Amino acid sequence: PxxxxxxxxxxxxxxxxxxxxxxxxxxxxxxxxxxxxxxxxxxxxxxxxxxxxxxxxxxxxxxxxxxxxxxxxxxxxxxxxxxxxxxxxxxxxxxxxxxxxxxxxxxxxxxxxxxxxxxxxxxxxxxNVDKITDPVVIYNVGTMYYNNSRFSEALAYYQKAVEKQKNFTDALYQLGLTYLNLQKNQEAINAFEEYLKIDSESPRAEQVRAFLAYLKK
CATH class of the missing domain: 1.25.40.10 (Tetratricopeptide repeat domain)
Known part of the structure; x- marks a missing residue:
């Protein structure tokens, strides 16, 4: 892959x-x-x-x-x-x-x-991620795992953060990157496409489009 x-x-x-x-x-x-x-x-x-x-x-x-x-x-x-x-x-x-x-x-x-x-x-x-109501707190824990290459744990937190707040662009972006690191490319495509529905103009959106272009080759 x-x-x-x-x-x-x-x-x-x-x-x-x-x-x-x-x-x-x-x-x-x-x-x-x-x-x-x-x-x-x-x-x-x-x-x-x-x-x-x-x-x-x-x-x-x-x-x-x-x-x-x-x-x-x-x-x-x-x-x-x-x-x-x-x-x-x-x-x-x-x-x-x-x-x-x-x-x-x-x-x-x-x-x-x-x-x-x-x-x-x-x-x-x-x-207990299920008892956290603030998606930012959930995202922060996921980022601690991500920054230390513990991608499986990070994935669960980013998924929950996006579930709590659908338009949380930082969480969607990190979710896509986490899927990439886990070589789950179709899931990464899905996350990045959701990201672009919310943010299509920023410099990071350009990076997301580049990821998608590569993944869809």
Whole structure:
């Protein structure tokens, strides 16, 4: 069968991190929390991680029930490559919410960036993909597997991400690449054709068309 060499993306030490206050049942999100969180986020975006962390920790001191903000604390440490401290912060979330998929993935990332792939994938393996509602979280786990050439595992996550969000172009693209790596060319064709129904104009769409032209020879 035809095989296309696909360049793997290197896992970034400082991946783009989206920070948001997760709604917590029973927590009244006051104007003060919103203002402090916005201040912390601005400092984080300015790469002033120590100052941002201090703001997030102040929120947690005043409002202990706002435990999802421990992820923001962990993200500050993660951006500074202080992975042990980041892990400890993410663990604080699991103390309150043992099934929190975001925290499990984040802990896995800390081990991956410390070079402990076995421990990283042990944490990724704790995530129950069927219970994750956010397709971005599902996609992120799939990408961890993909970036480490574990294509069979990546496939299951990309399939689920597309199932959750049909127009998720990043997931469709990665799904096609994963099928290519598994030499499942007809499935790759199907994924890439679905991609072009959503995005036909971008530079990546041109690459997708090139893949399709090769596969259909």
């Amino acid at each position: 035809k095989k296309i060499a696909v360049e793997l993306q290197e896992f970034q030490k400082n991946p783009e991190i989206k920070i948001a206050l997760v709604k917590v049942e029973g927590l009244v999100v006051t104007d003060e929390i919103k203002e402090m969180l916005e201040k912390g986020n601005q400092l984080f975006d300015a790469q002033k991680y120590d100052e941002a962390r201090a703001v997030y920790e102040e929120i947690l001191t005043k409002y202990p029930d706002a435990y999802p903000i421990w992820k923001n604390v962990g993200n500050c440490y993660f951006a500074q490559e202080k992975y042990a401290e980041a892990e400890q912060a993410y663990q604080k979330i699991l103390e309150k919410d043992p099934n929190n998929a975001d925290a499990m993935v984040a802990i896995g990332n800390t081990f991956l960036n410390r070079g402990d792939k076995d421990k990283a994938f042990e944490w990724y393996g704790k995530v």
